[in-house]
Amino acid sequence: MVLSKYPLQTIFFALSNPIRIKIYNLCLEKTLNITQISKDIHLSYKSTLHNLKVLEKAGLISKTEKITDKAKEILISSIPLRNKHSPGSVYEKIYDAIMEENKALEKRKRQIK
Numbered sequence: 001m002v003l004s005k006y007p008l009q010t011i012f013f014a015l016s017n018p019i020r021i022k023i024y025n026l027c028l029e030k031t032l033n034i035t036q037i038s039k040d041i042h043l044s045y046k047s048t049l050h051n052l053k054v055l056e057k058a059g060l061i062s063k064t065e066k067i068t069d070k071a072k073e074i075l076i077s078s079i080p081l082r083n084k085h086s087p088g089s090v091y092e093k094i095y096d097a098i099m100e101e102n103k104a105l106e107k108r109k110r111q112i113k
Contacts, residue, residue, distance in 0.1 A: 011094055013054070017054075033075055034048055
């Protein structure tokens with residue numbers, strides 16, 4: 001779910017960073033935990049966590065918890081860029097964000113008149 005007042009900008013901001021694109025693509029291939037991601041992209045755990053939060057805020061990744069006897073593990077997977085008509089795709093999120101911003105713009109125009 002996109003949590004920003006400006007969801008379209010949130011998505012594009014998340015995808016504007018080469019590291020986040022690398023993380024996104026890595027998590028498309030397989031579901032990984034945060035430590036595995038940070039090792040694969042040679043980034044500190046803290047920096048990886050920050051970038052994952054940005055991707056999550058934009059709705060580009062999902063987290064699931066795996067609880068075992070010993071610990072709780074958070075697994076990360078990317079939401080695939082699929083056909084624009086596929087429910088839950090990033091295309092759908094971008095389309096919805098554009099439509100939402102257009103409605104807000106129309107509302108502001110009506111208030112000005």
